[in-house]
Amino acid sequence: MKTTCTLVRRHPPFLNLSLWAVVAMPLCAFTLTVEAAIAPRGSATTGTTTGTSLTIAKPTEVVAGDVMIVNIAQVGNNSIAPTISGWTLIAGTNLGSITARYGAVLYRVASASEGNNYTFTLGSGVTEAVGDVVAFSGVDTSGATPFDVPPATIYASGNRSISVPANPITTASASAAVIMFGMASYTGLTWSDWRTTSPGALTELYDHQSASASVGAAWATMPTPGFTDLGAATLSASAYHGAILIALRPAGSWVPDFIGTATNISSGTTITVAVPAGGVAVNRTVIVSIAMDPSISVPPLQ
Numbered sequence: 001m002k003t004t005c006t007l008v009r010r011h012p013p014f015l016n017l018s019l020w021a022v023v024a025m026p027l028c029a030f031t032l033t034v035e036a037a038i039a040p041r042g043s044a045t046t047g048t049t050t051g052t053s054l055t056i057a058k059p060t061e062v063v064a065g066d067v068m069i070v071n072i073a074q075v076g077n078n079s080i081a082p083t084i085s086g087w088t089l090i091a092g093t094n095l096g097s098i099t100a101r102y103g104a105v106l107y108r109v110a111s112a113s114e115g116n117n118y119t120f121t122l123g124s125g126v127t128e129a130v131g132d133v134v135a136f137s138g139v140d141t142s143g144a145t146p147f148d149v150p151p152a153t154i155y156a157s158g159n160r161s162i163s164v165p166a167n168p169i170t171t172a173s174a175s176a177a178v179i180m181f182g183m184a185s186y187t188g189l190t191w192s193d194w195r196t197t198s199p200g201a202l203t204e205l206y207d208h209q210s211a212s213a214s215v216g217a218a219w220a221t222m223p224t225p226g227f228t229d230l231g232a233a234t235l236s237a238s239a240y241h242g243a244i245l246i247a248l249r250p251a252g253s254w255v256p257d258f259i260g261t262a263t264n265i266s267s268g269t270t271i272t273v274a275v276p277a278g279g280v281a282v283n284r285t286v287i288v289s290i291a292m293d294p295s296i297s298v299p300p301l302q
Helices: none
Strands: 003-010 019-021 045-049 053-057 067-075 088-094 101-109 117-121 128-137 161-166 176-185 191-195 203-209 214-222 231-248 270-273 285-292
Touching: 045 203, 053 067, 053 128, 067 117, 067 176, 067 214, 088 231, 101 176, 101 231, 128 203, 128 214, 161 176, 191 203, 191 214, 214 231
Parallel strands: none
Antiparallel strands: 003 285, 019 270, 045 053, 045 128, 053 117, 067 101, 067 128, 088 101, 161 231, 176 214, 176 231, 191 231, 203 214
């Protein structure tokens, strides 16, 4: 008879993962407690401009570790994404039409010394823009990004309509936050009826306009991992638009970075497990499952 055992190890910066000792025990378990549910932190903040820079205040109550996401729609440039030091572009795209229009979303993990405002540099030729910053608490920021799965691209059909779709995503973690961001360009646009097939109806986070540009967003928690299907929202008038779905990973959740392959298995007391060429980030949890004879008695994992 053989026993399958799961070994769990928090990866310190000095650990060589190529060699694992086999530990004989009747039962191994990995128990996870989600530390906190993802939730909006304070209220979203908005800003408008008629120039090539856009200033938006920091959302209220933001603390270190919160994830902030900005959603910007600009008129006058259809090829250059907004930039600012310390923020990372998630996606940006031309929204279509003869008049140059562009939409983009960027994110930042808040530090302990955030300023009161953020000023984004827009593309040359921009004559108008609107943007909102929303913050979320309870997000796992220990990995390379806070996203549960890689974000999709912004879907922009290049045609005017009131129906705004977003490409679907497939979440990997229980209780991931699914957020839809929309951007459009026309006079006086408002947003409504935010939804996906799963988790269903989305709660609106904001809906703001400048004279001829508009941004909106909505969100919900997805209790179990799975396929969202298309995101959707409705505009108050036909316009050129774009939208994107993203998912934030809850703090305390576990998502595999890779699946290693065991090699060189013999009757000895060691097993070599292949590790991806890029290695494993510090403080990521590594799990190895081993089938073994229960009579084996060897030193514990070092």
